Amino acid sequence: MRAILVAVLGLAAVAAVAGSWLAPYDPAAQDLALGAAEPSAAHWLGTDDLGRDVLSRLLAGAGSALMWPVLVAACTTVLSTTLGLLAGYRLGWVDALMMRTVDLAIAMPGMLVLIVVVGVIGGGYGWAVLAMALLFTPGDIRVIRSLTLAQRELAYAEAARTLGLPASRIMFRHLLPNLAPTVVASSLLSFVAALVALAGLSFLGIGLPAGTPDWGLMVQENRGLLDLNPWASIAPAALITVVACAATLLGDRAFESLSKGGLR
Amino acid sequence: MRISELRISGSGLIVDGVDLEVSSGETVGLVGESGSGKSLTARAATGLLPKGLRATGSVTLDGRELLGARERVWRSVRGTRVSLLMQDPFAMLNPLRTAGAHVAESLRGRRDRAEVLRRLAEVGIDDPDVAGRHPFQLSGGMRQRVALAAALAADPGLLIADEPTTALDATTQHEILMLIRGLQRARGMGVLLITHDLRVAFELCDRVAVMYAGRIVEQGPPAEMAKAPAHPYTAGLLAAVPTVERRLPRLIGIRGSVPSAAQVSATCAFAARCDQATSECAHARPPLRELRPERLTACLHEVRPRTRVEEGGQERRQVTGDEVLRVTGLRRTYGSHVALGGVSLHVNRGESVGVVGGSGSGKTTLARCVLGLVRPDSGTIELADPVRPRHQLVQCVFQDPSTSLNPALTVGATLTEAAAQGPAKDRLTPAELLELVGLPVAYARRRPAGLSGGERQRVAIARALSVRPALLICDEPVASLDVSVQAHVLELLREVGTSMLFITHDLAVVRQMADRLVVLARGEVVESGDTAEVLDAPAHAYTRRLVASVPAAP
Structure with missing residues (x-):
């Protein structure tokens, strides 16, 4: 099972890195005479209404569909782990200030804020990604903080304090490795959430300019072709689903094996 | 059955x-x-x-x-x-239900209040108000009584x-x-x-x-x-049990550790740790044979009587005049609960002072105050040297060996890091430290999960000693260990010979470890003095109760 999950995500990663190079056709090359056609030997997943090869567009779009969520997950994980550890270990006013801010942030309707931000700033996709990372962070801060609270009371953490080790060393060398199962699992979940949310934004037509090869955008642009070439919209939707499921399941498994092995 | x-x-x-x-x-x-x-x-x-x-x-x-x-x-x-009474009375009782409800639930026939109160009275709870209380409002002993009443409710x-x-x-x-x-x-x-x-x-x-x-x-x-x-294992256990009556010159444990049942299914289970084992022991599994009616043993041999090391007089350690710890008027309250109500004590260099008391007596809070993990409300703590940082003067061995080492770090990394906090001169290496506590040097590469409870506690002792502290605080260092391992750890702590503040609830252990004794009850020192004198002739009523409750040494 685990091998399958890793294989799925590995293939997705290969597509994301080398997709444009692997694509059999130029993803932007149009064949208006052909139009939307069903799968054939020449076009394995058929073509869209402008006669562009669906498979090539999927491969070329893997980059933007996967890289941005990875970036969101990375930012969220680094931010939430650092701030959560800080709040949970320092306590006092640092904790109070941070947690009230988190409460406020969680009270905001996230997706709506995102749509407004992207709408106001326009096509700057990077901004959408940054906003999304900031939106995901507060929830994870809470999780990391509560785990830190539990760990700091354990004898090994007290022993580290008794040895007079600096706080940063206790936080990052002693506490952090014991939070690793949760950190890994929650970063994979952030990836999934970002993948789905960004695809959703593309589907709503917000974010990437029309015509860019991107999975979310393809679902939206080709949904009118369900009778001519259903694969043009089903394939990208299916890819999003498969990658999201694989990442979620892998997160679960990673959590279990990390909390069992070595650490306890 | x-x-x-x-x-x-x-x-x-x-x-x-x-x-x-x-x-x-x-x-x-x-x-x-x-x-x-x-x-x-x-x-x-x-x-x-x-x-x-x-x-x-x-x-x-x-x-x-x-x-x-x-x-x-x-x-x-x-x-x-058949009824089952379990260890942890807090986990066994439902926190949302009253003591009376627990008993009433298992009663057959009459379920009225009078019957519930009669059942509670049977387990020594005479106060009828207790029936209406929830588990968290009861002490550990009361909870175990309620659990017992509930277990016996259906006769x-x-x-x-x-x-x-x-x-x-x-x-x-x-x-x-x-x-x-x-x-x-x-x-x-x-x-x-x-x-x-x-x-x-x-x-x-x-x-x-x-x-x-x-x-x-x-x-x-x-x-x-x-x-x-009639079995060497029982003999070993008996020898390892510390006694409250006198100080033994040497504490003897059983070497090695308990194998799993599968490892020894075809041999005598104890052969590998037995001093009397012969080749027969490893060849076949000895049956449980009858010596006399009611007396069975699974040993092939006659058990040699253990030579109990004779009392070699109390070897007094070198106690010099200077103090490594003086605590005066230490107070600490949590809300309305007084954990420490003005405690004063001192530890001289080379001396081992025992602190005994039941749970809630404030002995752990005392340790945490001295270690600087808890700030006292009032009172002073003076350590050996006002200039050097606290962590080089006092270190601690904590109770629970399962959490006292960071599971993510190897033993070597833990010890290296700890030693780096000590004085720069003559820094101890992990190998030296492991040797000091009697562990193989190869253990430096292991993680805590690969060690037994006793071995982890040895590493914890090595970590505490790595900074060469003037005072070592031991907070129930053997309470979570098996008897056969306890003796080894206690013997090690004796050999180490630093000044010690030894905190325990076990009078037999403290008899073996401490030169002087301080008895704490509800955050106050009720008695103190030479260990032998206090335990042989307790003056305070609380100390007498403690001494009387120790099970007789076999």
Whole structure:
């Protein structure tokens, strides 16, 4: 099972890195005479209404569909782990200030804020990604903080304090490795959430300019072709689903094996 | 109840052929160290084995086979015929229900308040208000009494008590044991007492079975077993039990650690750790043979009597005049609870001072204040040297070996890091530290998960010593360890010979470890003085209660 999950995500990663190079056709090359056609030997997943090869567009779009969520997950994980550890270990006013801010942030309707931000700033996709990372962070801060609270009371953490080790060393060398199962699992979940949310934004037509090869955008642009070439919209939707499921399941498994092995 | 040929296996063999019989009107003790399979035997006897474990053999109650019976059959047996009393009274009671509701739930027939109060009175709770209280409003001893009343509410013929007093204070422990004995006699029921503590089993039981690596190695009446153990393992355990009566010049444990039942299924379970083992012992599994009626052993040989090291007089250690710790008027309150109500004490260089007291006496808070983990409300703490940082002057060995080492770091990394906090001159290397606590140098590469409890505690001691502190605080360092390992760790702490503040609830342990003794009760020092004098002739009523509650040494 685990091998399958890793294989799925590995293939997705290969597509994301080398997709444009692997694509059999130029993803932007149009064949208006052909139009939307069903799968054939020449076009394995058929073509869209402008006669562009669906498979090539999927491969070329893997980059933007996967890289941005990875970036969101990375930012969220680094931010939430650092701030959560800080709040949970320092306590006092640092904790109070941070947690009230988190409460406020969680009270905001996230997706709506995102749509407004992207709408106001326009096509700057990077901004959408940054906003999304900031939106995901507060929830994870809470999780990391509560785990830190539990760990700091354990004898090994007290022993580290008794040895007079600096706080940063206790936080990052002693506490952090014991939070690793949760950190890994929650970063994979952030990836999934970002993948789905960004695809959703593309589907709503917000974010990437029309015509860019991107999975979310393809679902939206080709949904009118369900009778001519259903694969043009089903394939990208299916890819999003498969990658999201694989990442979620892998997160679960990673959590279990990390909390069992070595650490306890 | 009769248990025969009981085998329990999960991923490996855990219990390997246990035969045991409990009749009504008799108390049988099942004694073993952690991992011996005693608790699983009890669980199998009540049909409560954890998921994934399988039991074969036979468990019969009044001639009726129960092993493999349907859950419906078990339900008709549990509570009414066989009851289980467990270790942790807080986890056993539902925090949302009152004490009375717990008892009423299991009553058959009359369920009125008068009957509930009568049942609570039977376990020594005379105050009728207790019936209306919730578990968190009760002390540990009271909770265990309520749990006992609930377990007995349906008048079972057999009570299985799994470590019923391990989580309790010494004084409470004694009361609960006496209560169980009284109830057993009054009701004429059978009791199967499961415990790791030989002293407890010997005090209470008519017959004791010693379990080791999944099988019973010796069985017999406690008086005989104490006088002349017929199995080297029992002999070793008896020698390892510390006594409150005198200070032993040497504490003797059993070398090595408990193997799993699967490793020794074809040999004598104890052969690898036995001083008397011969080649026969490793060839075949010795049967449980009968020496006399009621007296069984699984050893092929006559057990050589252990030479108890004779008292070599109290070797006084070099105590110089200068102090490494002086605490004056230390106070600390948590809300309305007074943890420390003005405690004063001092420790001289080279001296070992014991701090004893029940739970809630403030002894751990005292340690945490000295370590700087808790800020006292008032009072002063002076250490050996006002200039050097606190962490180079005082270090601590914590109680729980399962959490005292960082599971993510190797032993070597832990020790290197700790040593780097000490003075720069003559820094100790991990290899030197491991050697100091009697562990192989190769352990530096291991993680805590690969060590046994006793080994982890040794590493924790090495870590504390790595900065060459002037004072070592030991907060219940052996409370979570098996008896055979306890002795090794205590002996190690003696050899180390730093000044020590030794915190414990166990008077027998403190007798072995401390030169001077401070008795704490409710955050106040009630008595202090030379260990031998205080324990032999306690002056304060609380100390007398503590001393009286220690089970007699076998």
